[in-house]
Structures are given as structure tokens and as C-alpha cells.
Amino acid sequence: MYGYSGKILHIDLKERTHWAEEKPEEWYKLYIGGVAMATRLCWENIKVGCDPYDPGNPVCFANGIFAGTPVPVGGKYGLASKSPLTGFIGDSLSGSWLSIAMKRAQWDGVVIHNASDKWVHVFIDDDRVEFLPADHLLGLGTYETEETIREEFGDDQIRSATIGPAGEHIVRFGNVTNDGRQAGRTGHGAVWGSKKLKAVSFRGTSGVKVADPDTLLSMSFDITEAAQGKYTEKYRIYGTSTNMLNMNKLGLLPTRNYQEGVFEFAELVSGEYLDEHHKVKVIACAQCPIACEQMSMVKKGPFAGAMTGIEYECLQAVSSNCGINDMTAAIRLVDLADRAGMDAMSMGVTISYTMEGYERGVFKKEDFICEKAPEGLELNFGNGPAAVILAEMIRDREGIGDILAEGTKRAAQYFDQERKAETWKWAMNIKGLETPGYDARSLKTFAVGLAVGTRGGCHNRSAAYDPDIKGETNRFTVDKTRGEVASRSEEYAAVYDTLPMCKFIRRCFTGKADRAGAWPAIAKLINATTGWNFDYDDVDLIGVRAHTMKKAFNIREGWVEADDDLPYRWKHEPMTIGPSAGYVVTDEELKYLKKIYYEAKGWTPEGLIPKKVLADLGMDDVAEEIGV
Amino acid sequence: MVASTSKFKYIVCDPELCIGCQLCEYICSYTKTGEFNSYRSRIRTVRVDEVLITAVACRTCENAPCVIACTRDALSQDPESGIIRIDPQKCDGCAWCIEACDFGAISINHETKLAEFCNQCEDIEDGPQCVKICPKDALEYTTPDQRAQRTRRSLIKESLDFPSKAKDPR
Structure with a gap:
């Protein structure tokens, strides 16, 4: 082989x-x-x-x-x-x-x-x-x-x-x-x-042998060259942080724990600002000719010395989402998360959840007493230094950090019982995983993609914000096509996640990122590596099977239809300002979206997988266990 | 004292441009062995911390210390190109050359027990393959003189706000 x-x-x-x-x-x-x-x-x-x-x-x-x-x-x-x-x-x-x-x-x-x-x-x-x-x-x-x-x-x-x-x-x-x-x-x-x-x-000291090295090399040369051009410009020059201003303009930038989608200080925490004031160097993963990682450093002030790669998702979670307009605090927060080995996205949303609780009076200053802050913390939105200390408390499970280290879902369960509060209404998670940097209230296709997502609130597995933002679908409304769009979008992403290849290369094969543009080239790469005989359909099935496998895993672990849900805020509390103001995903809309999504998959109305669907994918042993 | 690099061509990496992708190692090991394996590459990337990244290959020193250090006279230097040549009959993999090299540019092949050097792909028509694949043009096939000249020229271009070319009066 x-x-x-x-x-x-x-x-x-x-x-x-x-x-x-x-x-x-x-x-x-x-x-x-x-x-x-x-x-x-x-x-x-x-x-x-x-x-x-x-x-x-x-x-x-x-x-x-x-x-x-x-x-x-x-x-x-x-x-x-x-x-x-x-x-x-x-x-x-x-x-x-x-x-x-x-x-x-x-x-x-x-x-x-x-x-x-x-x-x-x-x-x-x-x-x-x-x-x-x-x-x-x-x-x-x-x-x-x-x-x-x-x-x-x-x-x-x-x-x-x-x-x-x-x-x-x-x-x-x-x-x-x-x-x-x-x-x-x-x-x-x-x-x-x-x-x-x-x-x-x-x-590992052995060499890697492939079936057809000449084809593989010549394709690699071509893709490497294409990756230096316009198809990856966004990633190379500012990295993904350039999305800060883009999302802000569309009213989709999580702001103060997803209360709004427009941040008045977005310029100060933008990719452009980062580039001008903090960028040290651009680096790449091994084997990557794009190099999107914007290594950024704090040069002076209380957080001087903090340095890490800054991406959009982490940046929005710890800046606009926490009301923080100080880029040095944002860099320190991501740096702290990276060094501590914790998810900066979940950490950011857990901090913003706590900040909202503080502003609403559920948490008091003295709740945050710790070694570094013997009097506690005034944890208003925008308080960067306090957020940094809270992040350290979470990392070390110090004081209240011990509860917050459980994530928003479990922290809300705990505090709602202890304090007779309703913090679950602003605990921004799906299935327990904190939500990403695209507000789904006015991204109706993405909303269903997130709700049904096998790993919860994640922008990587469902790419359905893409058609919504590009205008291929009307992001403010619901129609009967969305089940199919959301389903195909997650299967598309699953191909890249299974090879796996970084999705940033998706336009570099032929200039077109769609299936017709990418799958034939990917099939050729697979064949040159393995000596197999994959074609377009085989590549497409990689994604379908990957997604089905994950869903099957969840079903066996006790998934039920009610688990496919959105946070309370996105269903009941519209934003008040910006181009996305006034929208929510109503329960009726979500119910309909889920129905047409399950239909598009060929699953039952309860979201279970028929035996035949699994058998057609060559997953007979999975069908035995969870097929209906 | 660091050995002098002088009149010969060599492959040099600009750490400002190097992104640490290792594609140079892939292409090198493939060119030399038919397999993709960083351990067999004659150019090596080095990543000391998150941003200190570069790549190192043989710098074709004049009066190369590796040649002098070789106890078995297995190494010689091509007088035209400066490329280090190895006599596989004589080399026993003792690694004295590695100790003598100021740049860490030599490695021993664990299977053949022979020292391995960058030979600038002299047997390939379009020259060093690593330079060819480098996506960021961080690698350059050059001499110290050429490099100094280029640095001088780019310094002037960057620091003085002159138009880069004289305009044709017509």
C-alpha cells in the first residue's frame, strides 16, 4: 500500500x-x-x-x-x-x-x-x-x-x-x-x-513513498505557485483577522456576549490594526506554502512580551465579544490560552458569559477574589486586565474559576441553581460547545448547520455561513432549499477535514472552490499518492461518509432530536443595532429547517439514519448497530 | 572562529522570509533518495521558537574545515564550484566533518554510514530544486559577493525615495 x-x-x-x-x-x-x-x-x-x-x-x-x-x-x-x-x-x-x-x-x-x-x-x-x-x-x-x-x-x-x-x-x-x-x-x-x-x-525516520511521485510533485509545484496569488491573498496578508471589519460591517461580529453584532471599537481590534502595530512575522504549518499565521507581539504596556499567532475566531471571542477594545489585552488573552493549552474561543465566550452576569448583578466583585486580585474584579465588559486575571483563574481552577472551567453550559446550570438566576439564557453554547464568531440570528442557513452540528457550536464543520454571507442564499429568511444547502456544505467541509487538507487551499486547484473545481484535482492527488482509482464521486462520498460516521457515533452515545438546538438568545433576543438588527431564529423556523435538513440527508424525521443509507455508504457494521 | 564563506555559490535562506514549511526538505530528500524524508534532506529547516525560522545547507567554505578535518581523506572540494565531494570507499561515517562544520550543514546517513552534503543539484538542469520550490523566495542560490551587492542595492532603494527607474523623457 x-x-x-x-x-x-x-x-x-x-x-x-x-x-x-x-x-x-x-x-x-x-x-x-x-x-x-x-x-x-x-x-x-x-x-x-x-x-x-x-x-x-x-x-x-x-x-x-x-x-x-x-x-x-x-x-x-x-x-x-x-x-x-x-x-x-x-x-x-x-x-x-x-x-x-x-x-x-x-x-x-x-x-x-x-x-x-x-x-x-x-x-x-x-x-x-x-x-x-x-x-x-x-x-x-x-x-x-x-x-x-x-x-x-x-x-x-x-x-x-x-x-x-x-x-x-x-x-x-x-x-x-x-x-x-x-x-x-x-x-x-x-x-x-x-x-x-x-x-x-x-x-519517525522512514521515508514516505508514494505511487506516482512525478505527478504528485508536478501538481504540488502548480498548487504551491497558485497559493502565492490572489486565491490566498486574504490569508497571507492579514490572515483571518481581516474578518473583524467584514463581520462588523454585516452586523455579525459577536459583541458583548452576542448581545449585538456591531462593535463600535472594531477598528482597534481589527486585522489591519494588528498588522500595523503588532505583527512580527508570518509563519506556516509544515508543508504549507500559504503561511496565514500572523505572529503578533505586545511590545509595551502591562502585557509586553505576549506573543502568539492571532486568528479571527480567537480574536473576536476575546475582544469584541468581551467588549474589549485594547488589542494588547486581546493578544495576551489568546497567548495565555495557547500557552495554558485551552480553547481561546470557549474561554472567550465563558469570560463574556461571566461579564454579562456581572453587569446583570448575578456576580459580584468579591466573587472574583483571588491571589492576584485580593479585592476581587470589576468584571464589566471591556475590562481587559480583569479578563486576563479571570482567564488565569480558569486555567488554574482558582476560586470561581473552578466552576467557570466547566464551560458555559455547566457553569450556568451550577449558578442558576445556586443563585436562583437565569444565566442559561446568555450561556452561548450549542450542545455544550461555545459558539463561533458568526452571529447566526441573521444567517439562517448557518443557523441550521450549527444546530445540527455533530460537535456543537462550530464554524469549521458547517461552512454554511459562506452561502449566507456571499448572498447565494437570502441570509435573513428561510426557504425550502436550506436543508440541502446546509447538508451539502457540511459534507463539503468534511472532505477537507478527512484528507485532511487546510480549507484555505480550496481555490488553488483551478481557481474555483466548488466541487467541480476541486474534487477532480483532489482525486488525482489521492491516486498519485496511493495508486487508487478515485474519481469525483469517490471524493464527494468521503465527506458524506465522514459526516455520517460522526452522526452515527452521536446516535450510539444517546443523541436525540432535541439536542439539535440553538442558544436561547439567538431564538428570542434580537439585536437592536446594525444591519442584522431585529432578527432571531424562531422555534418554528428552526423546526422547519431541521425537518428539511434531515430530509436532505435521507434520514428519518427524528434525525435517525436508515439502514439502507448506511449500507449504501459501505458502512454495514454501523447499520447493524444504529440503523433504523 | 567561524569559517569564511567566500567565492563559491551556495544556498542561503533569508530568515525574514522563511515560513518554516519544510518544502525544501521534501524536494531535497526526494531528489536524492526517491523518498520524502526530512532526515535525508541536505538542507534542513530550523525552528528555534515560534518566529526564529530558517534553513541551512552547505555553505561551500573556502579551505573547507570539513575537508581538513577528515581523517581518512575521504572529502575533497571541487576547485570550480566549491562543492564538497565524498569518496564512499574512504568515508567511514566517523563524523569529524560534522564536528568541524560551523553551520551544522552535514549529516550522516544512518543506513549507508556516509556523510551527506548539499551538492547544489549540480546534476540537474534547472539547478537547486529547493530554491525552485520555495514558495516565499526565501532561498537563494548565490555567492557572498552577490548577496552583499543585493543588500546594498535594496538598502538604497528602500531608504531613499527615488523612482526605481529613470523615466524615459519621451
Whole structure:
């Protein structure tokens, strides 16, 4: 087999054993890699119905089909466990060097079972597995942990995925970091923390062989060249943060915990401002010729020295969404989250939830007493320094941070009972995962994409904001086409997430990002790598199958139709200013949207998957278990 | 003392432009071995922290210290190109050359136990493949003299607000 080794590595943290599992080529043709393969591995290895912190919840790595080859943006891997935030599939992607080290170590995937009773660093050195003590790594930030490991071994080709202090403290939205990139959402860091798994390192020394290197190289040259032109200009020059002003103009920029969609200080936290005042350098993931990561630094003031890559999603969550107009505080907040190893998006929305509670009188200054603030915090919207201290309290589970570290859904349940309040009405999450940087009240197609999303409030898995914003659909209204649009949009995204390739390359194959523009080229890349004979339809089915696999996982873990819902605010509280003022997604609209979405999928009205649909996708064993 | 690099061409990386994508390592290892493997690349990217990124290949020093250090006379330097050549019959992978190299530009192939050097793809018509694939033009195939000249010229262009070309009066 070209492109794959045909082997999955299993590791047992309790028994300290490991074994290899061989998978047939047909299995790889179904699940490819990335999120689909990671979800499939989780499906095969989880103790069904277990708590996300149960040792029966495995950590599943699945590498990319193009990792370790020159195919642009193919250096990514998928990571899956049952999410501590949602109780459903937690599937994330991360880029850069780790996937390549894993490929050269000749493992297509790694499944880590059980839990350790001592903090452990798992070192996968080609086909050898070592269980190393990790006590000396405890408390270190994510970057420091990686660097310490490389220094210890004296080999800078060793690549590590690690958790930071947030993961160690089992902050529910802790994440996993490698090479400065994160498997960011759904709480992988907390799962690792529950297993006392501090780091997983790879060293791979084998070369990667592909079926048709000449075709692969010449295509890679062409795509690399196209990626220097207008198709990626947005990502290269300002990075995704350029969306701050775009979304603000459309009235979609989350502002003060999604109360409004227009931020009066948007200029001060824009990508353009960042570029002018804070940008140090642009860097790339391994294997990426685009380089979107805008490394930004605070040069003076109380947060001087903070430096990290700034993206739109993290930036809006900690700036406009918290009413913060001080870019230095925003950079520090993202920097803090990245070093602590927690999801800056969920963190930002948890902070904005707390700020709104403070302004509404549910929280008092003295609720925030901690070592750094002996008198407590005045946590009004816009108070950057207070937000930074609160983020530290969450990271360390200090004081009230111990509750907030559970995320908005669980924090609201706790405080509503304790304080006889209704904070759940402004707890912005879907299925427990905090919402992204596009206000869905006036993005009706995206609204259903989010509501039905298998991993909750996520902009990456449903790309349905795209037709809404581009005007391909009327974003303010609902019509019968939206079920199909939302369904096709998430299946489109799932192709990239499964290969996985970064979606920023999507226009560089032919200039057109649609299926007709991209799928033939992707089929050719797959064939040149593996020697298979994929065509347009095969590529398209990758996405359908990936999404179906994730949904099947959720059904087996107890999903019911009522779980496909939107936050209260988006259904009942319209914004008052800007182009999106006055809109909500009513319960009737949502009910209708879900109905036509399930229909478009060929599922039952309750959102369950018929046996035939699964069988047609070649997933007969899944049909046995959850098909109706 | 750092060895002098002088009249020969070599591959140099501008750390301001390098994004750390490693495509140079892929193309190099493929060109030399038929496989994609950073461990077998003769140009190596280095990422010290989040923003300190560059790539290093043989700098074709004059009076190359690696040649001098070789205890078995396995290494020689091409007088025309400065490229380091290796006699596989003599090299025993002892790594004295690696210790002598100020740039960390040499590696030992663990399978063949031979030292490996960048040979500037001298056997390929369109020259160094890493320079060809580099998406950000961070790699340059040049000599120290050319590089100094270019730096001088771009410094003047950047710091003085002159039109870049004299205008045709017509």
C-alpha cells in the first residue's frame, strides 16, 4: 500500500503495553484519515456510553493521507475522543510537523486506551513505544513542554502533542497543542488530563513513498505557485483577522456576549490594526506554502512580551465579544490560552458569559477574589486586565474559576441553581460547545448547520455561513432549499477535514472552490499518492461518509432530536443595532429547517439514519448497530 | 572562529522570509533518495521558537574545515564550484566533518554510514530544486559577493525615495 503503512498503533496506559493492528486497504478507502478515521477509531474502541473522563474513552489520532509528502497543506492529523463538553464526538484537527513525524514513524493512527496512575509522556520512536515519567513537565506551558522534550532528546525532529496547565487541571475546554498549533476545540486537553497523559511524542525516520511521485510533485509545484496569488491573498496578508471589519460591517461580529453584532471599537481590534502595530512575522504549518499565521507581539504596556499567532475566531471571542477594545489585552488573552493549552474561543465566550452576569448583578466583585486580585474584579465588559486575571483563574481552577472551567453550559446550570438566576439564557453554547464568531440570528442557513452540528457550536464543520454571507442564499429568511444547502456544505467541509487538507487551499486547484473545481484535482492527488482509482464521486462520498460516521457515533452515545438546538438568545433576543438588527431564529423556523435538513440527508424525521443509507455508504457494521 | 564563506555559490535562506514549511526538505530528500524524508534532506529547516525560522545547507567554505578535518581523506572540494565531494570507499561515517562544520550543514546517513552534503543539484538542469520550490523566495542560490551587492542595492532603494527607474523623457 502506498501512502499508508496499513497499521494502527494501540497503546494501553494502564498496562503499559502496545500492539499493532493491521487494517485492510478497503477500510482506508472508506475512512481515509483525519476526522473520519479518528471518529471511526473512536467508534471501534470506546466503551459505549461511558463518561468522557472514564478510562474507556480512548484518545484517537488519525493521520492525513498527504502528510509527509510535498502536497501543500496536507500536513494535518485528526484527533478524536468523546467530548467532555458535549458528550458527543469531539473531533479536532491540528496542523504542522507532528503529522509528518507520525507518518515517518509509519503509523496511520494511534489509539491510546485506559488511564495512567502517574503522569506519563508517551514516546513513539518508530516502532518502539516508551512510557516516560512526566512529573518534571507538569506546570510547563505547551510550547515549553515541547521544547523541553526536544532538548532532553537532543533531536529537533521529535514532535510532540502536549497539554498545558489547563489540561492538567482538567479544564473542560483544555486542548492539545503541537508545534504552536492546536487540536483546539471540544476539550481534548481535559480528556488527556483525566488520563494523566501530558505528552505524546513521535520520532519517525522512514521515508514516505508514494505511487506516482512525478505527478504528485508536478501538481504540488502548480498548487504551491497558485497559493502565492490572489486565491490566498486574504490569508497571507492579514490572515483571518481581516474578518473583524467584514463581520462588523454585516452586523455579525459577536459583541458583548452576542448581545449585538456591531462593535463600535472594531477598528482597534481589527486585522489591519494588528498588522500595523503588532505583527512580527508570518509563519506556516509544515508543508504549507500559504503561511496565514500572523505572529503578533505586545511590545509595551502591562502585557509586553505576549506573543502568539492571532486568528479571527480567537480574536473576536476575546475582544469584541468581551467588549474589549485594547488589542494588547486581546493578544495576551489568546497567548495565555495557547500557552495554558485551552480553547481561546470557549474561554472567550465563558469570560463574556461571566461579564454579562456581572453587569446583570448575578456576580459580584468579591466573587472574583483571588491571589492576584485580593479585592476581587470589576468584571464589566471591556475590562481587559480583569479578563486576563479571570482567564488565569480558569486555567488554574482558582476560586470561581473552578466552576467557570466547566464551560458555559455547566457553569450556568451550577449558578442558576445556586443563585436562583437565569444565566442559561446568555450561556452561548450549542450542545455544550461555545459558539463561533458568526452571529447566526441573521444567517439562517448557518443557523441550521450549527444546530445540527455533530460537535456543537462550530464554524469549521458547517461552512454554511459562506452561502449566507456571499448572498447565494437570502441570509435573513428561510426557504425550502436550506436543508440541502446546509447538508451539502457540511459534507463539503468534511472532505477537507478527512484528507485532511487546510480549507484555505480550496481555490488553488483551478481557481474555483466548488466541487467541480476541486474534487477532480483532489482525486488525482489521492491516486498519485496511493495508486487508487478515485474519481469525483469517490471524493464527494468521503465527506458524506465522514459526516455520517460522526452522526452515527452521536446516535450510539444517546443523541436525540432535541439536542439539535440553538442558544436561547439567538431564538428570542434580537439585536437592536446594525444591519442584522431585529432578527432571531424562531422555534418554528428552526423546526422547519431541521425537518428539511434531515430530509436532505435521507434520514428519518427524528434525525435517525436508515439502514439502507448506511449500507449504501459501505458502512454495514454501523447499520447493524444504529440503523433504523 | 567561524569559517569564511567566500567565492563559491551556495544556498542561503533569508530568515525574514522563511515560513518554516519544510518544502525544501521534501524536494531535497526526494531528489536524492526517491523518498520524502526530512532526515535525508541536505538542507534542513530550523525552528528555534515560534518566529526564529530558517534553513541551512552547505555553505561551500573556502579551505573547507570539513575537508581538513577528515581523517581518512575521504572529502575533497571541487576547485570550480566549491562543492564538497565524498569518496564512499574512504568515508567511514566517523563524523569529524560534522564536528568541524560551523553551520551544522552535514549529516550522516544512518543506513549507508556516509556523510551527506548539499551538492547544489549540480546534476540537474534547472539547478537547486529547493530554491525552485520555495514558495516565499526565501532561498537563494548565490555567492557572498552577490548577496552583499543585493543588500546594498535594496538598502538604497528602500531608504531613499527615488523612482526605481529613470523615466524615459519621451
